[in-house]
Amino acid sequence: MKILKILNNNAVVVRDGQEEKIAIGTGIAYGKKKNDVVNQQKIEKLFVMKENEKLQQLLNRIPEEHFIISEKIITYAEEYIGSKLNKHIHIALTDHLSFAIEREQEGIHLKNKLLHEIKILYKQEYEIGIWALRYIKEKCNIELPIDEAAYIALHIHTMKDQGSDMRQTVIQTTIIRDIVQTITEFLKIHIHEDDISYHRLITHLRFALTRMNQNELHTMDNEMIEMIKKKFPLSYQCATEVAKNILSSYRITLPEHELGYITLHIERLRKQWG
Known part of the structure; x- marks a missing residue:
């Protein structure tokens, strides 16, 4: 494989047979120039992308250190979850x-309104995000806010083989946040994010929304529903308020x-925090 273009010390565009590929590896381009042969032992990642041009533009625009950090986080994530992203x-x-x-260096901090929900819904990915923040601090001496761990988690989740696209993931998580807000305001309670009942609710809502998107039913017989209405009237009233708001805001009908x-x-x- 010969070098067609050097992107930085750790990334080059190469010709591999009839294909152009991007080869990534620590110091892969050090002391090299165009048309030199790549040391294949230095290649850590080799891939073809339709967005090759976009990646080249990105690598030419950002500090090389940021690219190295990102690749390290991607490698760690793939090892942590046991599969390729x-x-x-x-x-x-x-x-x-x-x-x-760059934002942190300029003193600009973006809050992630879905932080608490992401911590619960995508726990494994969030833990990768926490590791990434520690790694960035170690390498750049920059302490990114905890909100960034959640943003990283979303990127990891949506790039998993079974992940959804980013837009749908954010929409679903936002709906769940709005449902929780409706419940807490209706009951006039404050829920601790580590409470197991809260975790169960969040997890249930996630799968409920997924089932509805995939037209899968999770049925409860009518007799049981009537019993629940009579036994827990306030909580059922709260649930109907949730349904009304979700229909109004997102045009989703809760069965x-x-x-x-x-x-x-x-x-x-309600029993725990009311």
Whole structure:
């Protein structure tokens, strides 16, 4: 493989047979020039991307250190979850991290309103985000806010083989946040984010929304629903308020059986924090 273009010390464009590829490796371009042969022992990652030009532009625009950090985080994430991430992660995460570091250097802090929900819904990815913040601090002496761990988690989640696209993930998480807000305001309670009942509610809502998107039913018989209505009238009233708000804001209709399940979760929270 011969070098067609040097992007930085750790990334080069090469010709591999009939294809142009980007080869990544520590010091892969050190002391090299165009048309030199690549030392294949230095290649850590080699891939073809439709967005090759975008990646080249990104690597020419951002500090080389940011690229190295991003690649280290991607490698750690893949080892942590035990599978490869979508190849587009190299552009998405690198661009995000570089911009986040620049913002922090300029004293600009972006709050992540979905932080608490992301911590619960995407626990594994969030832990990777926490590791990434420690690594960035070690390498750049820059302490990014905890909100960034959640942003990184979203990028990791949406680039997993079974992950969804970023837009749908953010929409679903926002809906869940709004549901929790409706419940806490209706019951006039404050829920501790580490409470197990809160975790159960968040997890249930995530799968409930996924089931509805995939037209899968999770049925509860009518007799059970009627019993729940009579036994937990306040919690059921709260669940119907949730349904009304979700329909109004997102045009999503919660089926009757789903209201039954949500009522049970609300009742647990009401007893715990009411």
